[in-house]
Amino acid sequence: xxxxxxxxxxxxxxxxxxxxxxxxxxxxxxxxxxxxxxxxxxxxxxxxxxxxxxxxxxxxxxxxxxxxxxxxxxxxxxxxxxxxxxxxxxxxxxxxxxxxxxxxxxxxxxxxxxxxxxxxxxxxxxxxxxxxxxxxxxxxxxxxxxxxxxxxxxxxxxxxxxxxxxxxxxxxxxxxxxxxxxxxxxxxxxxxxxxxxxxxxxxxxxxxxxxxxxxxxxxxxxxxxxxxxxxxxxxxxxxxxxxxxxxxxxxxxxxxxxxxxxxxxxxxxxxxxxxxxxxxxxxxxxxxxxxxxxxxxxxxxxxxxxxxxxxxxxxxxxxxxxxxxxxxxxxxxxxxxxxxxxxxxxxxxxxxxxxxxxxxxxxxxxxxxxxxxxxxxxxxxxxxxxxxxxxxxxxxxxxxxxxxxxxxxxxxxxxxxxxxxxxxxxxxxxxxxxxxxxxxxxxxxxxxxxxxxxxxxxxxxxxxxxxxxxxxxxxxxxxxxxxxxxxxxxxxxxxxxxxxxxxxxxxxxxxxxxxxxxxxxxxxxxxxxxxxxxxxxxxxxxxxxxxxxxxxxxxxxxxxxxxxxxxxxxxxxxxxxxxxxxxxxxxxxxxxxxxxxxxxxxxxxxxxxxxxxxxxxxxxxxxxxxxxxxxxxxxxxxxxxxxxxxxxxxxxxxxxxxxxxxxxxxxxxxxxxxxxxxxxxxxxxxxxxxxxxxxxxxxxxxxxxxxxxxxxxxxxxxxxxxxxxxxxxxxxxxxxxxxxxxxxxxx
Numbered sequence: 073x074x075x076x077x078x079x080x081x082x083x084x085x086x087x088x089x090x091x092x093x094x095x096x097x098x099x100x101x102x103x104x105x106x107x108x109x110x111x112x113x114x115x116x117x118x119x120x121x122x123x124x125x126x127x128x129x130x131x132x133x134x135x136x137x138x139x140x141x142x143x144x145x146x147x148x149x150x151x152x153x154x155x156x157x158x159x160x161x162x163x164x165x166x167x168x169x170x171x172x173x174x175x176x177x178x179x180x181x182x183x184x185x186x187x188x189x190x191x192x193x194x195x196x197x198x199x200x201x202x203x204x205x206x207x208x209x210x211x212x213x214x215x216x217x218x219x220x221x222x223x224x225x226x227x228x229x230x231x232x233x234x235x236x237x238x239x240x241x242x243x244x245x246x247x248x249x250x251x252x253x254x255x256x257x258x259x260x261x262x263x264x265x266x267x268x269x270x271x272x273x274x275x276x277x278x279x280x281x282x283x284x285x286x287x288x289x290x291x292x293x294x295x296x297x298x299x300x301x302x303x304x305x306x307x308x309x310x311x312x313x314x315x316x317x318x319x320x321x322x323x324x325x326x327x328x329x330x331x332x333x334x335x336x337x338x339x340x341x342x343x344x345x346x347x348x349x350x351x352x353x354x355x356x357x358x359x360x361x362x363x364x365x366x367x368x369x370x371x372x373x374x375x376x377x378x379x380x381x382x383x384x385x386x387x388x389x390x391x392x393x394x395x396x397x398x399x400x401x402x403x404x405x406x407x408x409x410x411x412x413x414x415x416x417x418x419x420x421x422x423x424x425x426x427x428x429x430x431x432x433x434x435x436x437x438x439x440x441x442x443x444x445x446x447x448x449x450x451x452x453x454x455x456x457x458x459x460x461x462x463x464x465x466x467x468x469x470x471x472x473x474x475x476x477x478x479x480x481x482x483x484x485x486x487x488x489x490x491x492x493x494x495x496x497x498x499x500x501x502x503x504x505x506x507x508x509x510x511x512x513x514x515x516x517x518x519x520x521x522x523x524x525x526x527x528x529x530x531x532x533x534x535x536x537x538x539x540x541x542x543x544x545x546x547x548x549x550x551x552x553x554x555x556x557x558x559x560x561x562x563x564x565x566x567x568x569x570x571x572x573x574x575x576x577x578x579x580x581x582x583x584x585x586x587x588x589x590x591x592x593x594x595x596x597x598x599x600x601x602x603x604x605x606x607x608x609x610x611x612x613x614x615x616x617x618x619x620x621x622x623x624x625x626x627x628x629x630x631x632x633x634x635x636x637x638x639x640x641x642x643x644x645x646x647x648x649x650x651x652x653x654x655x656x657x658x659x660x661x662x663x664x665x666x667x668x669x670x671x672x673x674x675x676x677x678x679x680x681x682x683x684x685x686x687x688x689x690x691x692x693x694x695x696x697x698x699x700x701x702x703x704x705x706x707x708x709x710x711x712x713x714x715x716x717x718x719x720x721x722x723x724x725x726x727x728x729x730x731x732x733x734x735x736x737x738x739x740x741x742x743x744x745x746x747x748x749x750x751x752x753x754x755x756x757x758x759x760x761x762x763x764x765x766x767x768x769x770x771x772x773x774x775x776x777x778x779x780x781x782x783x784x785x786x787x788x789x790x791x792x793x794x795x796x797x798x799x800x801x802x803x804x805x806x807x808x809x810x811x812x813x814x815x816x817x818x819x
Contacts, residue, residue: 090117090133093151093166102153102162103129114236121153129155130237137227140219150186150218158195158232161709163187163224168216184208186220194228203373203421204229206439207314207345213481237388253417255319258453263325265396271449273322274315277424277442281307281353284426295430303353314442317405318344319450327405332628335405344408344416346372349392349400356424357402365808366496367406369427381406382495409649419445480493494576500547501576507538508584515592515754518718521760532615536606544603550668551575551585551602552639553703554659557648564649585707591709595754598704603668605697605753608689609737615690623691630739633699634751641702661702693737697753708750719754720746720772722763722770729769732758 090112099106103121106128108121116136122128132154134140147564153162185208196202207221231237268274282305288296317323318339323332326347335345348370350356358369361575389403408414422442427435441595489636495502514521516801521528543549555578573579581601588596598605615624625633640661648655657787663682666674673680688695697704725732726745733741736758747758761768765775 089132090119090136092134092602093149094131096166097131097151097164099131101164102131102151102742103155109645118231118236119201127156129153129161130231131229132231134220134223134227137230138223140223140227147224148216150220150224152224152227153389154194154228154231154237156237158193158198158228158237160189160192160194160228161222163190163221182217182220185217186224189221189224190322192225195232196227197225197375198232200375203375203441204378208437217439229551253414253451253453255446257320259450260320261322263321263394263397265392265394268315268322268394269313272445273319274313274326274446275442275444277310277312279309279321279352279354279440279582281305281309284309284438287426288428288436291436291438293326293430293436295604296428296436299428299430301353301428308352309426309795310350310354310356310424312348312350312422312424312442313400314346314348314354316344316416316444316446317347318416319446321450324393325394326397327389331393339407340410344414346406346408346422347389347392347403348406348422349403351398351400352403354426357404369425371423371425372408372412372414372420373423374414374418378411378423379409381588383498384495385409400585416446417451419443438585463711494573497576501580504543504547504549504577504580506536507543508580511596515596515718517760517811518756522756523763525760525764528756528760535600536610539601540603540606540610543577543601544606544668546672547577548669549581550604551578551581551597551662551703552659552662552664553644553706554656555582556703557644557652557655557659560645561648561652585637588714589707589711590711590715592716592754593714593749593752594707595749595752596709599753599755602697602703604662604664604696607667608686608694608696612689612693619689619807622693624734624739625692627739627743630698635815636699637701639710641699641705644702645706656807659702662698663696694753698738698751713748715750719752719759721745722748722768724770731767731769732761735761 094109099109099121105123106121107124108122109131110122110127112119116132117133118130120127121131130153132152134150134152139418140147140149147167148165151162151164151166152160163183163186164737165179170494188207189205192205194204197204204225205221207217222436263273269276281301281303285300285305288300291297315322315326317326317332317335320332323335323345327335339345348356356370357367362806367386370381372379372381385407387405387407389405391397391399392403414420420443421445424440424442426438426440428437430436459718481629499723514535521531583595585597585601644655644658644661647658660678663678663685664680666672666678667686672679685696685700692698726743728740729745730743733745734744738751738753740748740753741758742748763771765771
């Protein structure tokens, strides 16, 4: 009785989730012609869609059947419509927390990419008769789109193999005992290139320029068709070869005995390795693996599983050892990751992605398949143990799927998304760590650096340029007040590390900022690591160079304007406690998304607003940072607990000297001389003045006294001579200080 009660409670929870989201969709949106939903059934729950009294399909929630954790670390909830025979008929996005969609990429654009799956016959995919369909990639939302597409394919496949679609169960052959196929490791012979190609041990894909141009013309993409590959249509576009070199005969023939033995020593039991070789004008490697550590032009596909190789899987080879093998400009050895369920005895495909630039930011893609089936001569068959027919509907799963080890796609065995993202971004992560290390060195050795103002000026400008171009425009690692609101919300609703780990660069920046707040306050981020702040400062440097007039607000007005950003932040924070989604919309007060993340490719009101804030910064340096930035306000509050005071001051600072206060770029120094750490961006201009014995009055006096001592101790003064080498010091005259060094700021 207790077990039955627990089962019913779990089923009710699953049904409740689905029923909640069904209220956001009409039956006809998901199944053509449907006019009502039936009651939830099973666990995880699905509902039948009816046209009058006839079942025309089923509807389910993707996250109930497959991992749908997105870039935000929270599930992307999609309702999926599917026919009894496994054809996807409709998709509806009902809930998500994806920051990139909230930040400005239209939801419609994301769904247009995912809707490519509508019409896909998932029954054929589940039986192993077709490869899994792929979604289109949306620049700037790659992770989000891939997660959505993968969850739809996996959930549909699992549902079909579970026999829950009624008609599908009769379409799948019953499970029968088959002889198990394995690679015969006892065969170790050396063969030449021609024989390897001849029997299919090495498979080939050759494409001409004309064939590729024709394929793009037939794709229906007018932009791609209008930019054909130049050259003779009969020229070779790519000549691609692939082989499984974990098979002893193939491996020894292509790698040589030494090469194969080294490979065998690296591979784990059952792990496979592929050699890919190519020639022609198109590289199968590309250059994405240099930037992001992933080979994005080739993909290994078997049944419904697919994987792209990463730089850690790759070894560059100079040539192939087989007699008669051509000289290839590109030869690569890829080890298949052990976690990828790859069966060398079953057919697989190496898919080549051919890209063509069709606009400033857009690319068109076509795929060409290079199929591979290991010849029977390399395999042996062993009698299989008797297979009992299961009593559950899962008996309808096809043998091919069972042998691939991917019959159910259990969610618990899926690798966490954040780990995949970290591996895909190893180059970006390493570059960010190096940049943060460089900034740490700048801060710890600031005294030595600011004593050389010209060198320091170029170091700062160079670092800001790197932060703007690489960290901001290229890596899109622009922090936002949305991150703060989301963190606060997670503390109230359930904290999860996966959310923060799913964006590695953002995580690294926040970790460094947390440490920086203890040492320096908000200055390291606002003055050095914020791409939008870097853009403002660099534009103001240009404005000063071309003599655009600069304005310094009277101290009284300036002091009353800087609280505005705190009011904005508190308003956003209070609204987030009521509605995080609405607070994220109000956070558009930050122009970061428009200028950095989306690079001005946005609706005109956002662009006008961003340009207005940047234009104000041409006349008042860092105008937005000073008076409007809610993120700066959010960081200033905990920045008050910093443990160290790194910025030096002289007793004369503020009384009578006002030079630092007058020259501070953001007016963070009060007339009485102390630095307001809530407003300081740690540009270190005041530290330049602190050590400058030609601009700082205190240091000028120190220099003059030193010169006087040196003059009095010189041989000429000791001998009383008054020849041309006699040094006249300024000790008997008053020191002439610059006028702006003693003039207080206007109030």
